[in-house]
Amino acid sequence: MYISTLRNYTDKEIIQLVSNPNTSEEGFNILVKNYQERIYWHIRRIVYSHDDANDIAQNTFVKIWQNIASFRSDSNLYTWIYRIATNETFDFLRKKKRYVFSAIGDYRDELKQNLEDDNIFNGSEIEKKLQKALLTLPDKQRIVFNMKYFDEMKYDEMSTILGTSVGALKASYHHAVKKIEKNLDED
Amino acid sequence: MNTENKIEEKINGKLNRTKNAGFTNPPANYFEHFxxxxxxxxNNEGKKIILPFSRNKWLQFSSYAVAAVLLLALWIFVFDANIKNDMDVNFTIEELMAVNDFQNYNEDLIYSELTLVSDADIYSNEVDIDVLLDFGNISTDEIIELYSKEDLK
Known part of the structure; x- marks a missing residue:
């Protein structure tokens, strides 16, 4: 904790710290401090509830901790962390779909209800409308929209994180913004 | 400025883009204690909890058998539901091929193609886009392996 308060560390420096058994704990704490907020919001905008986002974020960082020693230093730490977080979020959604399907109905109904809960969502009416419009999109498209629109990520970064082609991402984002525009124009 | 940017600008004009997108902030000091x-x-990861029932082999075996039957029943129920869901999708071979061709399009071609799609068709094309966005469906362990030093050997 002492080192992290002194200055900002680059990904390369963090990997070096984590790779050294004497500084691995400290290096990992710096990694968490650097990424926790971005990763938390990346997940939260997909699963809506703080508790779920917290669980997924914690699992993500535990997996990173367990495997950071074998991480190839020439790879991009940022895309690796995002890729694991995105995968963990997808796993969560897949499980949720299976459980909620039989009990209540579409899990999206549950997400829609969450938007009416003041403990989960306290944005403006237009922000709520945007989230409701996003819920009409397939999950993958929803993630693509969030990464491009809210995280302002580049297509090639998204392509590495999501393991899909830049062309597919552009097509998907284009479709998503068109649909959202239509939704926002209604009423 | 392409169509996408114009629409994005229009959306921006209607809402104030924020990091939390309208969701409530996590509890105070959350990130400090994360x-x-x-x-x-x-530290707790990997610890095994020994329950009293695990000492009795017969009790253990029958618990697993009951769990297996329940899982099988659940799987049949979910699988059946998925088949029913899939049957609702109208999807032709031609559409799938069109989707595959899409992979080789450059940005301009994609935009010119998509601007021809009517608003009504945007909804019916959803399945195509979902197929187009093939995320590879690999597990977190496989992702970790991809970035692992062992991969270089």
């Missing part, structure tokens, strides 16, 4: 909570989880 790493501490993580340490607890890290």
């Amino acid at each position: 790493a501490d909570n993580l340490t607890l989880k890290k």
Whole structure:
């Protein structure tokens, strides 16, 4: 904790710290401090509830901790962390779909209800409308929209994180913004 | 400025883009204590809890058998539901091929193609886009392996 308060560390420096058994704990704490907020919001905008986002974020960082020693230093730490977080979020959604399907109905109904809960969502009416419009999109498209629109990520970064082609991402984002525009124009 | 940017600008004009997108902030000091909570989880990971029933082999065996039957029943129920869901999708071979061709399009071609799609068709094309966005469906362990030093050997 002492080192992290002194200055900002680059990904390369963090990997070096984590790779050294004497500084691995400290290096990992710096990694968490650097990424926790971005990763938390990346997940939260997909699963809506703080508790779920917290669980997924914690699992993500535990997996990173367990495997950071074998991480190839020439790879991009940022895309690796995002890729694991995105995968963990997808796993969560897949499980949720299976459980909620039989009990209540579409899990999206549950997400829609969450938007009416003041403990989960306290944005403006237009922000709520945007989230409701996003819920009409397939999950993958929803993630693509969030990464491009809210995280302002580049297509090639998204392509590495999501393991899909830049062309597919552009097509998907284009479709998503068109649909959202239509939704926002209604009423 | 392409169509996408114009629409994005229009959306921006209607709402104020924020990091939390209207969702409530996490509890106060959440990020300060995030790493501490993580340490607890890290340390507990891998610990095995020995329950009294695990000492009795017969009890253990029958518990697993009951669990297996329940899982099978659940799987049949979910699988059946998925088949029913899939049957609702109208999807032709031609559409799938069109989707595959899409992969080789450059940005301009994609935009010119998509601007021809009517608003009504945007909804019916959803399945195509979902197929187009093939995320590879690999597990977190496989992702970790991809970035692992062992991969170089």
